[in-house]
Amino acid sequence: MKPLNDTITACPPSGIRKFFDIAAEMDDVISLGVGEPDFVTPWRIREAGIYALEHGYTTYTGNSGLAQLRRLICDDLSSRYDAHYAWDSECLITTGVSEGLDLALRVLLNPGEEVIVPEPCYVAYQPCVSFAGGTPVGVATRAEDSFAIDVAAIEAAVTPRTKAILIGSPANPTGAVQPVEVLRDLVRLAERHDLYLVSDEIYDRLTYTGSHTCLGAVPGARERTVVLGGFSKAQAMTGWRVGWLAAPRAIAELCVRVHQYTMLCAPHVSQVAAVEALTSAEGDVTEMVADYDRRRRVFVKGLREIGLECPEPAGAFYAFPSIRSSGLSSEEFAERLLKAESVAVVPGSVFGPSGEGHIRCSYATALPQLEQAVERMGRFLQSL
Numbered sequence: 268m269k270p271l272n273d274t275i276t277a278c279p280p281s282g283i284r285k286f287f288d289i290a291a292e293m294d295d296v297i298s299l300g301v302g303e304p305d306f307v308t309p310w311r312i313r314e315a316g317i318y319a320l321e322h323g324y325t326t327y328t329g330n331s332g333l334a335q336l337r338r339l340i341c342d343d344l345s346s347r348y349d350a351h352y353a354w355d356s357e358c359l360i361t362t363g364v365s366e367g368l369d370l371a372l373r374v375l376l377n378p379g380e381e382v383i384v385p386e387p388c389y390v391a392y393q394p395c396v397s398f399a400g401g402t403p404v405g406v407a408t409r410a411e412d413s414f415a416i417d418v419a420a421i422e423a424a425v426t427p428r429t430k431a432i433l434i435g436s437p438a439n440p441t442g443a444v445q446p447v448e449v450l451r452d453l454v455r456l457a458e459r460h461d462l463y464l465v466s467d468e469i470y471d472r473l474t475y476t477g478s479h480t481c482l483g484a485v486p487g488a489r490e491r492t493v494v495l496g497g498f499s500k501a502q503a504m505t506g507w508r509v510g511w512l513a514a515p516r517a518i519a520e521l522c523v524r525v526h527q528y529t530m531l532c533a534p535h536v537s538q539v540a541a542v543e544a545l546t547s548a549e550g551d552v553t554e555m556v557a558d559y560d561r562r563r564r565v566f567v568k569g570l571r572e573i574g575l576e577c578p579e580p581a582g583a584f585y586a587f588p589s590i591r592s593s594g595l596s597s598e599e600f601a602e603r604l605l606k607a608e609s610v611a612v613v614p615g616s617v618f619g620p621s622g623e624g625h626i627r628c629s630y631a632t633a634l635p636q637l638e639q640a641v642e643r644m645g646r647f648l649q650s651l
């Protein structure tokens with residue numbers, strides 16, 4: 268048989284899945300490994316989905332998605348962030364940010380072009396660059412800088428083949444929210460080297476210590492930036508598979524072109540539910556964010572009390588403590604913690620080389636379980 272696609276064959280399986288598989292076979296596991304809300308989708312959003320089914324909204328929608336949903340997304344970007352996109356030509360409804368990311372990279376890249384990706388970063392970023400024919404170039408961020416993007420280090424990594432920079436803020440796995448000054452510097456760098464920017468803002472509503480800045484609203488960014496957002500995290504809608512992409516017309520049109528030949532449209536029922544999410548579920552989101560914040564405070568305090576240094580996670584729902592004091596690699600730490608104390612965390616190394624020395628813990632987990640996880644982790648550290 269002829270060999271299958273080289274790039275995909277060379278891509279290792281997700282390092283997160285491996286831990287899920289071990290944990291699934293064990294009893295009494297407290298999982299801090301999953302990057303997904305532990306809330307069920309708010310009832311009013313589910314009810315809108317039921318209504319859509321009852322009324323037979325079971326067809327395709329237009330390729331770009333429901334006009335009402337695109338209008339709401341663009342109004343929301345404009346009112347919350349002062350970022351302005353035309354709903355009818357600069358916004359596309361996608362099957363989650365995952366599809367938006369894939370579309371953006373496929374549209375931006377020619378084979379062999381490089382995309383700079385500050386890491387540690389979401390596990391899909393670098394594979395998606397490769398699948399789109401590009402070459403990912405990781406640039407480290409550091410816990411000492413609260414994982415702020417090091418714009419000088421990015422500039423040093425620019426080559427004649429560099430085409431784009433891909434960032435996520437608030438970030439998975441670090442919880443870092445990029446300060447507006449860093450975003451401004453990043454845009455100036457993109458202007459100097461004529462680079463595109465892709466900004467994954469799926470956690471935009473999940474911030475606790477300050478506010479999020481939409482990259483599309485930073486002066487100079489709009490014409491070279493693709494903003495990705497969705498409903499999976501803040502509205503607890505991971506399984507509905509709905510998100511969006513906002514970009515200047517020339518880019519958005521090409522994204523629609525790929526999407527119309529590949530995905531056709533995001534699920535109709537989910538789009539109707541997403542309309543409800545934006546029209547009436549703000550109160551539900553606020554309540555969930557307040558709950559995450561309570562857990563975040565208790566959990567981070569607990570980690571620090573058992574001797575793990577933990578940079579303040581300002582957004583998303585992850586803590587990324589250092590485990591260097593244990594003398595173990597992040598992979599060994601996660602494996603031994605799971606076997607000894609039945610607590611599942613993700614080794615920082617799966618998010619890039621600069622994630623080594625850390626573990627990712629999701630605090631989208633009930634408070635009593637978080638407290639118990641801290642107790643078990645403390646016992647584990649004592650046993651080393």
Ligand code: PLP
Pocket residue numbers: 302362363364365366389435438439467469497498499505509510
């Ligand atoms: N981007 C980041 C940073 C994520 O953490 C995730 C999911 O964990 C996604 C994108 C995937 O989002 P969606 O469910 O909208 O495809």
